[in-house]
Amino acid sequence: MTRNRKQSPLEGFIDLVALFPWWVGLILAVIAYFWLHNIADAPLVVSSQPGQVGTAITQTVYKGLATAGQYVVPLICMLGALFSALGRWKRKQLFSDVEQSDSAGALNEMTWHEFEMLVGEAFRRRGYAAAEMGGGGADGGVDLVLRKDGEKFLVQCKQWKAYKVSVTTIRELYGVMAAGGAAGGFVVTSGVFTQEAKSFAEGRNIGLIDGSELTAMIKSAQQQRPPAAARPAPQSVPATSADQDCPKCGGAMIKRIAKQGANAGKAFWGCSNFPQCRGVVSIE
Numbered sequence: 001m002t003r004n005r006k007q008s009p010l011e012g013f014i015d016l017v018a019l020f021p022w023w024v025g026l027i028l029a030v031i032a033y034f035w036l037h038n039i040a041d042a043p044l045v046v047s048s049q050p051g052q053v054g055t056a057i058t059q060t061v062y063k064g065l066a067t068a069g070q071y072v073v074p075l076i077c078m079l080g081a082l083f084s085a086l087g088r089w090k091r092k093q094l095f096s097d098v099e100q101s102d103s104a105g106a107l108n109e110m111t112w113h114e115f116e117m118l119v120g121e122a123f124r125r126r127g128y129a130a131a132e133m134g135g136g137g138a139d140g141g142v143d144l145v146l147r148k149d150g151e152k153f154l155v156q157c158k159q160w161k162a163y164k165v166s167v168t169t170i171r172e173l174y175g176v177m178a179a180g181g182a183a184g185g186f187v188v189t190s191g192v193f194t195q196e197a198k199s200f201a202e203g204r205n206i207g208l209i210d211g212s213e214l215t216a217m218i219k220s221a222q223q224q225r226p227p228a229a230a231r232p233a234p235q236s237v238p239a240t241s242a243d244q245d246c247p248k249c250g251g252a253m254i255k256r257i258a259k260q261g262a263n264a265g266k267a268f269w270g271c272s273n274f275p276q277c278r279g280v281v282s283i284e
Contacts, residue, residue, distance in 0.1 A: 022084040
């Protein structure tokens with residue numbers, strides 16, 4: 001997914017601030033105001049000595065920029081904080097809508113940017129720090145950059161316009177991963193992947209998440225949340241298994257409910273490291 005319109009420097013700065021939590025933008029606004037206000041309020045040092053005219057002009061320019069900047073820069077930071085708060089609310093809303101939806105086409109009803117926001121939120125719920133890149137440009141079409149345990153992972157999103165994702169997309173991401181020193185990557189689509197794409201991804205630390213898996217990933221987040229104090233989880237049905245380890249990676253197992261297929265409605269143990277690991281154990 002790419003952005004067709006070029007950003008102005010002002011828009012770019014606002015988007016940069018919006019990448020941080022909203023309270024960071026407010027702190028930056030306060031710091032910027034007091035720093036620039038001190039420069040704007042400082043008296044000019046006037047010197048009649050030869051050769052000091054240039055210095056006086058430079059001080060005057062700095063003072064003029066600071067006078068205007070003491071109001072403009074904090075305003076930009078506050079706008080970034082506002083967009084950050086609105087973006088966070090939007091992500092939660094998108095996540096909740098898919099989590100509660102019974103429609104298989106819920107993902108296809110979103111715009112490309114909403115889909116990107118949803119995918120970022122899904123990874124955040126799994127413990128990743130996610131930065132939205134917007135795709136295109138020098139990043140090779142990467143939409144999200146994830147970080148976890150000191151490692152970097154790249155994500156490319158493909159929504160309804162690319163229902164069947166081919167091997168070309170996987171190869172492009174693999175090349176960007178190698179160039180950027182990423183530990184792994186993910187391609188996420190609301191559609192499906194071709195068999196050639198699946199074969200190429202095997203053994204290259206690239207996770208392929210199709211529409212049904214993304215929906216299951218979002219819905220399973222509800223099962224992984226700690227229960228509220230007022231509504232403790234039933235002791236007879238634990239959410240995680242202390243006795244059962246993943247047969248593939250040895251990680252913790254989480255109880256899930258099959259959403260489709262011949263085992264729809266049945267409970268099973270699924271690896272907590274999904275989608276990197278797809279280990280499952282049936283419950284007798």
